[in-house]
Amino acid sequence: MTVAKPVLRHMDVLSYMLGRWLLVTPLALAFGAITGTLEFSGLFAIGMAACAGFIDSTLGGLTYLLAMQRTSAYQTSTLSSTAPVWGVASAILILGEPSRWQVFVAAGLAVLGAFFVAGHRLRIREHSIGSMYGLVTGLLWGIAETIPAKLALDAGMSPAALLFVFAGSGVVTIALLLPILRGRFPVRITRRGAELTALAGVGGAFCGWLLWLSALGLAPASVISPVRGSTLIFALLYAMLFLRERPGRWALLGATLIAGGVVLVSTVA
Numbered sequence: 001m002t003v004a005k006p007v008l009r010h011m012d013v014l015s016y017m018l019g020r021w022l023l024v025t026p027l028a029l030a031f032g033a034i035t036g037t038l039e040f041s042g043l044f045a046i047g048m049a050a051c052a053g054f055i056d057s058t059l060g061g062l063t064y065l066l067a068m069q070r071t072s073a074y075q076t077s078t079l080s081s082t083a084p085v086w087g088v089a090s091a092i093l094i095l096g097e098p099s100r101w102q103v104f105v106a107a108g109l110a111v112l113g114a115f116f117v118a119g120h121r122l123r124i125r126e127h128s129i130g131s132m133y134g135l136v137t138g139l140l141w142g143i144a145e146t147i148p149a150k151l152a153l154d155a156g157m158s159p160a161a162l163l164f165v166f167a168g169s170g171v172v173t174i175a176l177l178l179p180i181l182r183g184r185f186p187v188r189i190t191r192r193g194a195e196l197t198a199l200a201g202v203g204g205a206f207c208g209w210l211l212w213l214s215a216l217g218l219a220p221a222s223v224i225s226p227v228r229g230s231t232l233i234f235a236l237l238y239a240m241l242f243l244r245e246r247p248g249r250w251a252l253l254g255a256t257l258i259a260g261g262v263v264l265v266s267t268v269a
Contacts, residue, residue, distance in 0.1 A: 086142025
């Protein structure tokens, strides 16, 4: 989430999206082959993994980067971090997981924390198009990271195989969009952009998704989803360390609320 802002100064949206998932696909395949965990378990699981990849990496990735281009990084990250709410709601309503007050409170704390991390002054009307993209991103990510991913795992698919299909689906669908969108996003690739893309691909997309899918296979989606709100804490930390941003007291309060939600949801995990 943090790398996306500087990378867009050195690379166009489509090249960044495609390059990141092109890197993840062979990494997931190699990891699964080396560890002996490349278990696909049937067409249904493969279809769900591909669906998750299209919704999250292609549609969600595009709306997130479009939001990042149109409004501030903190506002984009905050609005897209409503994903835990949609993840909890969809897990309970669609997957039929039991409703627990802790997960609803934790999801609420994650969103409230995101609001304060943004400095409690989201100017949605001022940046209406970017804000809309950010909210749509949260919805897409919340659904993709719980429903199809959880169904694939429950069908017996391993996290490594799921990530391989997920990333491959992203590569294919992004490539299909290139002829349509390339005119709007001309090719622009620099060495710095390629380096940042590699960092985002290995650190965020490969390692992050592999850990997320492993966690999702060990507990109900409605319990794990609020933990996703903790991404804002680390985004805040990375912004301080690498982008030289200095959070105020409201951002620290928001991080505390998010951490509280993570601790609360861990009591029912």
